[in-house]
Amino acid sequence: MPSSDPLPLTPLETAALLPDRFRRWFSSRGWSPREHQLALLAKAGDDRSALLIAPTGAGKTLAGFLPTLVELSAVPKGGGEKNLISTGRTVKRSGGLHTLYISPLKALAVDIARNLETPIAEIGLPIKVETRTGDTPVSRRQRQRRYPPDVLLTTPEQLALLLSSDDAPFLFSSLKRIVLDELHALVTSKRGDLLSLGLARLWRLAPEMRAIGLSATVAEPESLARFLVPQQGGREIAADIVVAGGAAAPVVEMLDTRERLPWAGHTARHALGEMYDLIKRNKTTLIFVNTRSQAEMLFQEFWRMNDDGLAIALHHGSLDVAQRRKVEEAMAAGRLRGVVCTSSLDLGIDWGDIDLVINVGAPKGASRLMQRIGRANHRLDEPSRAVLIPANRFEVLECRVAIDAIAENAQDTPPLRTGALDVLAQHVLGCACGEPFLSDELFAEVLTSAPYASLTRGDFDDVVDFVATGGYALKTYERFARIKQDKQGRWRVANPKVRQSYRLNVGTIVEEAMLKVRLVRGRGGGAGSTGMIGRGGRILGEIEEYFIEGLVAGDTFVFGGEIVRYEALVEDQVYVSRANDKDAKVPSYMGGKFPLSTYLAERVRKLLDDRRQWNALPEQVRDWLSLQRDFSRVPGVRELLIETFPRGGKHYMVCYPFEGRLAHQTLGMLLTRRLERARARPLGFVANEYALAIWGLGDISFMVRHGKLDFAALFAPDMLGDDLEAWLAESALMKRTFRNCALISGLIPRRFTGEEKSRRQVLFSTDLVYDVLRKHQADHVLLRAARADAAAGLLDLKRLGDMLSRIQGRITHRELEHVSPLAVPVMLEIGRESVYGEAGDELLAEAADELIKEAMG
């Protein structure tokens, strides 16, 4: 449906919503207002909060701001000065801050401010728009608090800071409207929790404020709409939902490669030539990949083959900011033919003339893929075009079901979060920094926020106790309390230092410890030479500290589009030199942040189970599945297939839960513990998005045959009891999660007042704190917060639990003589190198030789 369709409103109705000067402006641009833009105006007129669901390119931002612009245009000219009016008891300001706009990206806030200037200038509206980000100079920030603009564009963290100031009531009492951009992205993280608590505070300070949420299409719009209105005592209240129609359906296809499809790996190296041709045939192509290292590898390969001198650039989160800005500018100016990027370009500024999106590797989720595809061609009435490049055979299945899901417009965004307790702790401290609060009142206020609507009073009181004295059963810190109650029972900060520390540490984004990568001249001479390392080369970007910790001097890896050799760690800089190697020694594939969505996983299982659907698959994949069917078995929709086989003196067990890498890793940890108890002597395991392989010295096939091992018992859901507890005590994942909670909750400051300590100089290890706390107060509120985080995040416990229940009584075991076709991909993950295949048994034999070399090292 083209967007210029006549509206179902009569001209008279339209006129009532949209003042003349606005209509004239629309037509001067050759536009007519879109239906959803008018619908939001109508909601504003009815004093309702609303959630706008619209694809990219639908004029979402203008729709969000139209109510504000129209309302402010009615303020008579010359009445722009702010006056203080007596309300009897106190003074109130006329004018003042009217609209707040919150964006997840500060660059987006700045960009939107610029875009808003156009209609404001051209219509001639008396409206002042300003941004406030971490980069805003102190003098302007102070002025903004005293003389606020009409419209302020900012981020969730800056909102939290503003709310923690003494003059928050003065600043926000005039607020009429809040616009929350990219809401679907904000609400999936702790930043969304922080924002929801800020909203709760605003509803109290400015009861007249109404919210507009702007979101991409989500699976449960009703639950997202709850975020925008105050919740009341358990009843679920939601904002109205406006859905923008009219986006042309995207044209999405999967590359039918002429090359051999790899069995495993995530590089899609086989399709390089075909991708290059696509870039060549289109004007501007965005090439999305899942991880930074994939981006590095692809970019490097493109340049190796770039005989046409195409302008291809690289964009990912660890590149130097200045370099990223350069790429973005070149992109906006239409000077680039292709950009290889990660999720760093998932959100953000509209680029204009992108005519093709290539998605390399697994789509992971249908909604996520759709949002990426939406980056192509931001004109609504033309279809976006996308090509999916599966990097291995399993990814072919995933791409196939993702394309089907998009055709059906099916969504698989995650449900609304339950608010995290560490974020609540940060908010409580922030509240105490402003006006003193009573526990009862703050608790009631927090309950209005949708993620915290079912918070218990017990948890709330524990959080307040934690903020005050650490929340320890051993009450020894009363005299060191950070917040204290006055005679009326109101909590306030104990001293100004606490307030200062809060301001320095606000926010929920815990960055990985990063090290700068500096390119230096290599050591002269061969290996073992201890010659001086040249200094003073340029900085290539930043890399995660944990990655560097796995390297020894001389190891090569890909960074900044080239292969570099690790020379040394000098203070907080990684010295690297150019390496002439063709392949990096240490692959830095980390699997990406997002696991395969439950929805796509289920569709993949259905696809496997339904022979007729195989016709839609490439021939190579059909052959692979047919081989599997003949040799072993293709798993059914609700079934868990387990295969056992010997290889190279060891015994393997491969199972196919299709629940994503995170859940599989957890399963692997728990199963190896149980196998150890059963004396199967497990040695290790490897997991990918679809399968889990465990190997060991004990003959599992033999044990099962002789009743010494029972798969039903091995996979019984009770593994999530004691076995899980025992593992969590030691788990590095759990410790990492705890560290994040400790930082967000303010137990441990990221930055100390007065001095900024780098992470390498941290004075104690959070791992040691975790060990001690777990032993001496296992139910501490912060451990509960970390546990909840890990269950939903890195451990994916809910999904694992659901799977274990699903497969009860549905386990099928195949005892095989050797590796099955379906098992090859996960087996190849052991060495993490891809092997190119010939169809048939010969290939399996060949791959097996490789495998033994790889696996047994």
Next chain:
Amino acid sequence: MRASKVMVADVTFVADLSGALFWQEQRLLVVSDLHLEKGSSFATRGVLLPPYDTVATLSRLAAVIARHDPRMVIALGDSFHDRAAHERLSEPDRAALSAVQARRDWIWISGNHDPALPSDLGGVVASEVAIGPIAFRHEPTGAAGEIAGHLHPKARVATRGRSMERRCFASDGERAVMPAFGAYTGGLSIRDPAFAKIFQTPGFMAHVLGDNRLHAIAASRCY
């Protein structure tokens, strides 16, 4: 196997998995850098670390003392995290400390964190102690026959993109630096120049505290 051997100036010590050092002939146990009350020390500055580090450290100390039943214990300095730390000891912790001190000689070596220990803690306070060919002091000087602490050595070992980091003893046969024993004490990489100054040969070893045993690894192979 919970222990391995470390030689210093021809004396054989047993390096315990807990991070303590035991001299069998003398029935002497040495622990270093307990940093008691480190948690409450941070609390005074607004960082409310769990107040359980002292009880955790003391119970590990009690366990290793029960295992070896030493005649004498040397606490090799920085036993308390700050000058006022001993005043913050809780009554139960004070009692636990007295219990492990009972029936044996106890020597507090003073360190930079606790230069002026009071006399009511039980045991005697000294700046250093010499027993046979061995000198025990807090800060290493690099002298032969010296056993010291202060630096909190730790070692990181990496293979094929994976790594792990643990506390360790550092020794070249002539001198040794002990790992920190305290529950909240982190460490300094054994590759830090501070260690090169003490062990002037590159061939010194890290005795790394693993999960169930110690591992002797050349320091040059660690990070």
